[in-house]
Amino acid sequence: MLPPGADHFRKAIEELTPLSDEQFAEVLARFELRRFSKKECLWSSGDVCRMIGFVTKGCLRYFFTDNKGEERIMYFATEGWWIADLNSLYSGKPSLYTLQALEDCELLLSTGEKFEEACSAVPPFGEFYGKKTRRSYSASVQRFADMQSESAEEKYLKLLKNYPQILQRVPQHYIASYLGIKPQSLSRIRKQVKGK
Amino acid sequence: MLPPGADHFRKAIEELTPLSDEQFAEVLARFELRRFSKKECLWSSGDVCRMIGFVTKGCLRYFFTDNKGEERIMYFATEGWWIADLNSLYSGKPSLYTLQALEDCELLLSTGEKFEEACSAVPPFGEFYGKKTRRSYSASVQRFADMQSESAEEKYLKLLKNYPQILQRVPQHYIASYLGIKPQSLSRIRKQVKGK
DNA sequence: CGCGGGTTTGATGATGCTCAAGCCCGGTGG
DNA sequence: CCACCGGGCTTGAGCATCATCAAACCCGCG
Numbered sequence: 001m002l003p004p005g006a007d008h009f010r011k012a013i014e015e016l017t018p019l020s021d022e023q024f025a026e027v028l029a030r031f032e033l034r035r036f037s038k039k040e041c042l043w044s045s046g047d048v049c050r051m052i053g054f055v056t057k058g059c060l061r062y063f064f065t066d067n068k069g070e071e072r073i074m075y076f077a078t079e080g081w082w083i084a085d086l087n088s089l090y091s092g093k094p095s096l097y098t099l100q101a102l103e104d105c106e107l108l109l110s111t112g113e114k115f116e117e118a119c120s121a122v123p124p125f126g127e128f129y130g131k132k133t134r135r136s137y138s139a140s141v142q143r144f145a146d147m148q149s150e151s152a153e154e155k156y157l158k159l160l161k162n163y164p165q166i167l168q169r170v171p172q173h174y175i176a177s178y179l180g181i182k183p184q185s186l187s188r189i190r191k192q193v194k195g196k
Numbered sequence: 197m198l199p200p201g202a203d204h205f206r207k208a209i210e211e212l213t214p215l216s217d218e219q220f221a222e223v224l225a226r227f228e229l230r231r232f233s234k235k236e237c238l239w240s241s242g243d244v245c246r247m248i249g250f251v252t253k254g255c256l257r258y259f260f261t262d263n264k265g266e267e268r269i270m271y272f273a274t275e276g277w278w279i280a281d282l283n284s285l286y287s288g289k290p291s292l293y294t295l296q297a298l299e300d301c302e303l304l305l306s307t308g309e310k311f312e313e314a315c316s317a318v319p320p321f322g323e324f325y326g327k328k329t330r331r332s333y334s335a336s337v338q339r340f341a342d343m344q345s346e347s348a349e350e351k352y353l354k355l356l357k358n359y360p361q362i363l364q365r366v367p368q369h370y371i372a373s374y375l376g377i378k379p380q381s382l383s384r385i386r387k388q389v390k391g392k
Numbered sequence: 393c394g395c396g397g398g399t400t401t402g403a404t405g406a407t408g409c410t411c412a413a414g415c416c417c418g419g420t421g422g
Numbered sequence: 423c424c425a426c427c428g429g430g431c432t433t434g435a436g437c438a439t440c441a442t443c444a445a446a447c448c449c450g451c452g
Contacts, residue, residue: 066345074341087334090327096338130326131286137333138283142292144340145270148376149262152440172399180344185440187400348408368431381408383432 003033005056009108012054012080017128026122030114035106042099049095051109052084058105059169063177064097073177076166082132083107102170152181153189199229201252205304208250208276213324222318226310231302238295245291247305248280254301255365259373260293269373272362278328298366348377349385
């Protein structure tokens, strides 16, 4: 019996690397379905991150607290996203980030060890992981580039265009944090945009 | 006969994964020493990036042109840095970035294919590549976090503290671009800082 | 009905940009 | 050897964007 979301999980892997049924079963066996309720933290800053996983249901925020004491959201993880703090996971050092459920969530979770097992037991999955990491890295660099060169309004419009679903399910002040501005500023930008 | 910088190259790899002499030779055989003179571009935006390499001498800038036509420097690559546009290298799509020598440079360069060969011929090197990519990814996320939460002056002071050598060898207006500000603003910040 | 978190709105302020001029200094040609 | 040129750095004045402080508003919930 497959856990709910296993099909989505498989598709997400096979977008980069195809797997046989047995190979997929080998991978899936290293993951466990876990549910989290709204506001629950999968880990918090100061904890060591010991998990790596895939969101099958719900929405989470990955954030840190800056040196002025402000929470800053790096990204929202919704269905189809992978989550982990690779730095903490591999180094065993405390994470600077917190991953918190914004809704009731379901994830397929693995540990560092089991995930490593899956990579060596199923070489195409190891391949997938390598590709995925490189893509995420490139995306991170690209986002850095965009963030620097765009105004708050441009960033908001781009979010509106690329991830309209996010805006439907996440409170404004979290969107503001994600965009790197204050809720008041986002409110003004929205008024501005609406008038056009 | 080893090319100049091969020892540095080996050390950089072995910081993450030890190699036997033969293994290192296998890897090195897939790289070629190339020299570039000041202002030369290893590739330019619009080109497909077909190289991956290691800087043994000199200093380069990795930059793109934003939607306002301004060049923005993502990083400086000096001795000990790896360079590539992984996105372009693997997808075969044109790069958005340009890599230009700021001084006469020497690099150990490989192609996508030869590099791939090295990874499979020498498993510890494949391991190294995986670790290195994960680290770069984490560093990129961290830099994004810092860039958002710090003022221009804080960013400048952090650069001054962490990479004072860069400031010695790179013109101010490039530093400004790296920090995401205009040369005029950097000039004012420097005056400000000096007065303290 | 009243509380409380989230959003909106207004007034003011800080940071960094734009436009513009001047300065410093190394390189070139007379 | 000196005058001139040009790029890069500095400085000044005014401006745009976003932050801050503060108050009002909205609305779901106890």
